[in-house]
Amino acid sequence: MSSRLPIAEKLEWGKFVSPISDRNTSPYNWYSFKHRFGSGLVENIFNSFSLKKGDIVFDPFCGGGTTLIKAKTTGYNAIGLDISPFAVFLTNSLTTSYNSIRLRKILEKITHRANREILIPDVDILRKAFSDSALQYIFSLKKTIELFDTPERDFFLLCLLTILNSVSKAKKSGGFLRITCRRRSGPLSIKKTFMETCERFIQDVEQLKLNGNLVKAYIGDARHYPFWLKNKKFDAILTSPPYPNRHDYTRIYELELLVGFITSNKALKELRYDTLRSHVEAKKKHNPKGYHYPSLLLSLVEKLQERPLNNPRIIPTLEGYFEDMYLSLREMSKVIKKRGKIGIVVSNVRFAGIVxxxxxxxxxxxxQVGLKIKNIHILRYRGNSSQQMLEYKRVPNRESLVIFEK
Ligand SMILES: C[S@@+](CC[C@H](N)C(=O)[O-])C[C@H]1O[C@@H](n2cnc3c(N)ncnc32)[C@H](O)[C@@H]1O
Structure with missing residues (x-):
């Protein structure tokens, strides 16, 4: 460990790192986005950044939208960015104010009309996860939902995407989507689950108090911002990039992407290649001009080269990850105000026993990009995969909050 860096435990925030802390809080619990951080963590960080009401916060890897939802409910404005159209949709649909009376009226119409013959994208995973009749029902329901205007359209599409896993044979399992032996649901049971979910969310809508702050997410690459974003200045940035643990979000959220936003395998693969190089299938997209390969990383890679690795792409992926994070940090440093704070939640990883x-x-x-490192707060320690423990014993992996100041 480099003694120069200000690393210290802040374990009292550890219980807020995982989304389990929000399991009873809507709208966070509407969709189970596994890679979400807890809203309590966001609240603590906002408070420690001494933000003022009306300040504007940015999250360049917004995922399930925790930063933006918390900003909206505590009086800040916020912008989010994510490369996945599903993540952007999720963030926007969870930060919208809905009218429960209108939602109830539309729900009746939707479920009566959803019975048309529809062309289904010819993608293997959809056929494995759902029966033919279930797919017909799901896509016909989606087509009917699309006849309505926003925001109600988004609300019902969100309800549909929320139930996909529970009515299919697919199960999110670590970094993968697994096909299980579970029975697939038929159209009638999907309709029932859909209606119950809509009803539950509508009841939540009646209680929810979202204020008028402006929050919105956009599709974009955190390594290279769209032109309109380059001129913005933010009071704070709070984010959590993918961890270099080989989880591929385009696989984990494959059903949601295919039902909602992407119509072919080719388009899905393109998205997969374009994501941050945290998994072995992502490809190099941008040149990290000015990046200096850290000597600490070099010494770790040398150790890894001497160990048996179960995938030859692990070392190039790790190297690519830090190049991509250099680009992401460089973009953040350009849009953060002077003395503004940047908080980044990450986890250490372990390959072949090397942390x-x-x-x-x-x-x-x-x-390297001109940010001042203020703190590395260790939030919690996590276990290792059973394979790592068996071969290399247990070494706790820390999950931390890295804080920079401009
Ligand atoms: C750990 S999740 C963020 C979770 C978020 N903090 C929350 O609470 O929901 C990381 C996100 O990074 C996104 N991502 C991957 N590559 C990206 C890129 N190049 N630019 C922007 N977003 C990217 C993924 O789609 C995923 O939604």
């Missing part, structure tokens, strides 16, 4: 201290490496790389 990669992602938090420290980001601290070192952040300084």
């Amino acid at each position: 990669i201290p992602v938090d420290e490496l980001l601290g070192i790389i952040g300084e």
Whole structure:
């Protein structure tokens, strides 16, 4: 561990890292986005950044939208960015104010009309996860939902995407989507689950108090911002990029992407290749001009080269991950106001028994783009995969909050 970096435990925030802390809080619990951080963590970080009401916050990897939802409910404005159209949709649909009376009227119409013959995208995983009649029903329901205007259209599409896993044979399992032996639901049971979900969310809508702050997410690449974003200045940035643990979000959320936003395998693969290089299938997209390969990373890669690795792409992926994070940090440093704070939640990873201290490496790389490293708060320690434990014993992996200041 580099002694120069300000690393210390802040374990009292640890219980808020996982989305389990929001399991009873709507709208966070409407859709189970596994890679979400808890809203309590966001609240603590906002408070520690001493933000003022009306300040504007940015999350360049907005995922399930926790930063934006919390901003909206506590009086800040916020912008989110994500490369996945599903994540952007999720964030926007969870931060919208809905009218429960209108939703109830539309729900009746939707479920009566959803019975048309529809062309289904010819993608293997859809056929494995659902029966033919279920697919017909799901896509016909989606087509009917699309006849309505926003925001109600988004509300009902969100309800549909929310139930996909529970009515299919697919199960999100770690970094994968697994096909299980579970029975697939037929159209009638899907209709019932859909209606119950809509009803539950409508009851929540009646209680929810979203204020008028402006929050919106957009599709974009955190390594290279769209032109309109380059001129913005934010009071704070709070984000959580993918961890270099090989989880591929385009596989984990494949059903949601295919039902909602992407119509072919080719388009899905293109998205997969374009994501941050946190998994072995992502490809290099941008040139990290000015990046200095950290000597700490070099020494770890040398150790890894001496170990048996179960995939030859692990080392190039790790190297690519830090190049991509250099680009992401460089973009963040351009849009954060002077003395503005940037909080990044990451986890260390372990390959063949070698721990990669992602938090420290980001601290070192952040300084390359002109950011000042203020703290690395260790939030909690996590276990290792059973394979790592068996071969290399248990070494707790820390999950940390890296704080920079401009
Ligand atoms: C750990 S999740 C973020 C979770 C978020 N903090 C929350 O609470 O829901 C990381 C997100 O990064 C997105 N992502 C991957 N590559 C990206 C890129 N190049 N630019 C922007 N977003 C990207 C993924 O789609 C995923 O939604």
